[in-house]
Amino acid sequence: MTDSPPVLIRDARLVDPASGREQRGHLAVANGVIVEMGAGIDPVAVPDGARVVDANGRVLAPGLVDMRAFVGEPGAEYRETLASAGRAAAAGGVTTVVCMPETDPPVDDPAVVDFLIRRARDTAAVRMLPAAALTKGLHGAEMTEIGLLMEAGAVFFTDGTRALTDPLVMRRALTYARDFGALIVQHVEEPRLAGGVMNEGELASRLGLPGIPREAETLMLERDLRLVRLTRGRYHAAMISCADSVEIVRGAKKAGLPVTCGVSINSLALNENDIGPYRTFLKLSPPLRHEDDRTAVVAALAEGVIDVIVSDHDPQDVETKRRPFAEAANGAIGLETMLAVGLRLVHAGEIGLVPLLRAMSTRPADILGLPQGRLEVGAPADLILFDPDEPFVLDPGKLQSICKNTPFDEARLQGVVHLTTVAGRIVHEIAG
Amino acid sequence: MSTTPRFPHRHLLGIEGLSPHDITTLLDLADRAVEVSRQVEKKKTTLRGRTQINLFFEASTRTQSSFELAGKRLGADVMNMSVASSSIKKGETLIDTAMTLNAMRPDLIVVRHHAAGAVQLLARKVDCSVINAGDGAHEHPTQALLDALTIRRNKGDIRGLVVAICGDILHSRVARSNMILLNALGAEVRAVGPATLLPSGLERMGAKVFTSMKEGLKGADIVMMLRLQRERMNGSFVPSVKEYFRFYGLDSEKLAYAKPDALVMHPGPMNRGVEIASDIADGAQSLIREQVEMGVAVRMAVLEALASNLPNG
Numbered sequence: 140m141t142d143s144p145p146v147l148i149r150d151a152r153l154v155d156p157a158s159g160r161e162q163r164g165h166l167a168v169a170n171g172v173i174v175e176m177g178a179g180i181d182p183v184a185v186p187d188g189a190r191v192v193d194a195n196g197r198v199l200a201p202g203l204v205d206m207r208a209f210v211g212e213p214g215a216e217y218r219e220t221l222a223s224a225g226r227a228a229a230a231g232g233v234t235t236v237v238c239m240p241e242t243d244p245p246v247d248d249p250a251v252v253d254f255l256i257r258r259a260r261d262t263a264a265v266r267m268l269p270a271a272a273l274t275k276g277l278h279g280a281e282m283t284e285i286g287l288l289m290e291a292g293a294v295f296f297t298d299g300t301r302a303l304t305d306p307l308v309m310r311r312a313l314t315y316a317r318d319f320g321a322l323i324v325q326h327v328e329e330p331r332l333a334g335g336v337m338n339e340g341e342l343a344s345r346l347g348l349p350g351i352p353r354e355a356e357t358l359m360l361e362r363d364l365r366l367v368r369l370t371r372g373r374y375h376a377a378m379i380s381c382a383d384s385v386e387i388v389r390g391a392k393k394a395g396l397p398v399t400c401g402v403s404i405n406s407l408a409l410n411e412n413d414i415g416p417y418r419t420f421l422k423l424s425p426p427l428r429h430e431d432d433r434t435a436v437v438a439a440l441a442e443g444v445i446d447v448i449v450s451d452h453d454p455q456d457v458e459t460k461r462r463p464f465a466e467a468a469n470g471a472i473g474l475e476t477m478l479a480v481g482l483r484l485v486h487a488g489e490i491g492l493v494p495l496l497r498a499m500s501t502r503p504a505d506i507l508g509l510p511q512g513r514l515e516v517g518a519p520a521d522l523i524l525f526d527p528d529e530p531f532v533l534d535p536g537k538l539q540s541i542c543k544n545t546p547f548d549e550a551r552l553q554g555v556v557h558l559t560t561v562a563g564r565i566v567h568e569i570a571g
Numbered sequence: 572m573s574t575t576p577r578f579p580h581r582h583l584l585g586i587e588g589l590s591p592h593d594i595t596t597l598l599d600l601a602d603r604a605v606e607v608s609r610q611v612e613k614k615k616t617t618l619r620g621r622t623q624i625n626l627f628f629e630a631s632t633r634t635q636s637s638f639e640l641a642g643k644r645l646g647a648d649v650m651n652m653s654v655a656s657s658s659i660k661k662g663e664t665l666i667d668t669a670m671t672l673n674a675m676r677p678d679l680i681v682v683r684h685h686a687a688g689a690v691q692l693l694a695r696k697v698d699c700s701v702i703n704a705g706d707g708a709h710e711h712p713t714q715a716l717l718d719a720l721t722i723r724r725n726k727g728d729i730r731g732l733v734v735a736i737c738g739d740i741l742h743s744r745v746a747r748s749n750m751i752l753l754n755a756l757g758a759e760v761r762a763v764g765p766a767t768l769l770p771s772g773l774e775r776m777g778a779k780v781f782t783s784m785k786e787g788l789k790g791a792d793i794v795m796m797l798r799l800q801r802e803r804m805n806g807s808f809v810p811s812v813k814e815y816f817r818f819y820g821l822d823s824e825k826l827a828y829a830k831p832d833a834l835v836m837h838p839g840p841m842n843r844g845v846e847i848a849s850d851i852a853d854g855a856q857s858l859i860r861e862q863v864e865m866g867v868a869v870r871m872a873v874l875e876a877l878a879s880n881l882p883n884g
Binding site: 339340341342343344345346347348349350416417458461462463464465466 | 684686688691709710744747770772
């Protein structure tokens, strides 16, 4: 990765979410890291053989770090490969992607972690980091080899879309993981209360669909946080979706528990009404909630109670989506659209650009213990250059993902990524 | 030739989306169809040359035969397709089935499906008119129309009537369609049942909610009972059949809470001794058999109204 030529980006609006600093200036990259940045539009000297990119005042920020994406490799390559997910990520400005362990075979063995790391290195344009299963076979009964999997390169432990329901297994996993410094990530949903297919309420009643109450989420979250208090293991709630969960997390953080949480880009930008006439691309887990919940999670993000935004990228093909709503699979793709969808909140005045980028880069990098997610001399040169105002209409046919199940089909969005670098190497570029 | 009043819809997917005028148009047409059905010569030629497919993914005796008879009385060629004999069981998706049937160029497809929204999904993929004969717990528009027709013929006007819909409202498409229709025509709608069988948001759907039959039936003009599915009787939603009948089954004692001239309805098939006592089902206040007759008439009206919008119609 270090053999790519130096890159110099001139006349950029440098936005560093880690420090909150914004300035007009330049940034130089060599040997995979940021080597110089400054307020002058041009540097004093251009390094030999450097590729000069004129940013024309566009935003230069750290590449995004996405803590939750499903990739079909190994086992479901027809849905998404590391290569196709990598192209989607690069185009969307995501430079680090954590892949969920629900593959076939699942990532519950160090050999699978090793395979994924090698395969991603050889085929993917961006950094792909495997998350390992928290329990063997994702069955929720026995914990995986947490220490060996970490040594192999697993960044955290989760059963993906499945909640770990057994309180004894959760207690022991948190306790055991604590001494390895391992992070446990939970899908906070009590499955016995989540038999429905959309948010419980008037709309579900009108559509004749069984609902999922908010209590499916809050019950599991509260239980887990009790266990965190007992064990002091590091815990991250993968995605919260409602106002009550925000209060629960706020309380836990105030009490000093080692807790962080995320939110899906979809829960920030959409609500249950977007389902309209049974649109299955908006069938998600956690389900899209009421507008009051959406505004509560947006406020919690601005306030920092919610730490990170995830794409929850989950490619599903026609077979699993073109079905009656109750029978369709959950999930939507999101790697390529999360920045533009997030910018929708910025344009609507719901959150500032810096807090948005912080939740998409600095915070997840910090939680994962990664050096990226900041504009700093010596930091990895994972960078994105984007025009936050440039409008476009989303054409699913042009998306890089193999599956096209985007909830933003034909949506009018703003925010085009013109350049993406990973360790100083240009992995996505559009002219102009 | 009598002209069919204008009905500005290509499909009938639900009561939702129909104006009060659309509803009364269909009810007026149905009144005329009742007369036709009571003649010795029951055949009309409105649908001569038209093909109607009844596509039932869920077993139904009453609704399917009612649609079949309605189509035949209007002169259509009617084909019944039920799930047992179709390729759905071989893994074909709903969309594939829709495309296959569409290629056979039917004029009208009547669909029942166990999943809410399935009929809408299918309607998006075909060129002909689609009638929803029940989709999951969503809607069953022709049932609501036949109930309204039955009420109107017995009470004169629907406006101002108190209609108590009782029982398993949570799983009932009949209840949903009826709530929308009765509200549109100005009735006072009540939803009565144990709280485990009442969906959330009922008040916002225009129903007053009661968990006691005594309160809910007080002053009612119409008592509409719903079927309780067998799998929901034993401990999952209600503790037992015995307990359900004691507190929510319609017997003479509970019916006495309603107005003296209250009328009793049930969409069928009935569970006698579960949601309704036999003597009430067969009693003088019962409209249950008349509902079946109105069912054919309403379906004739719907087929005629949609056919008038078909190409070359």
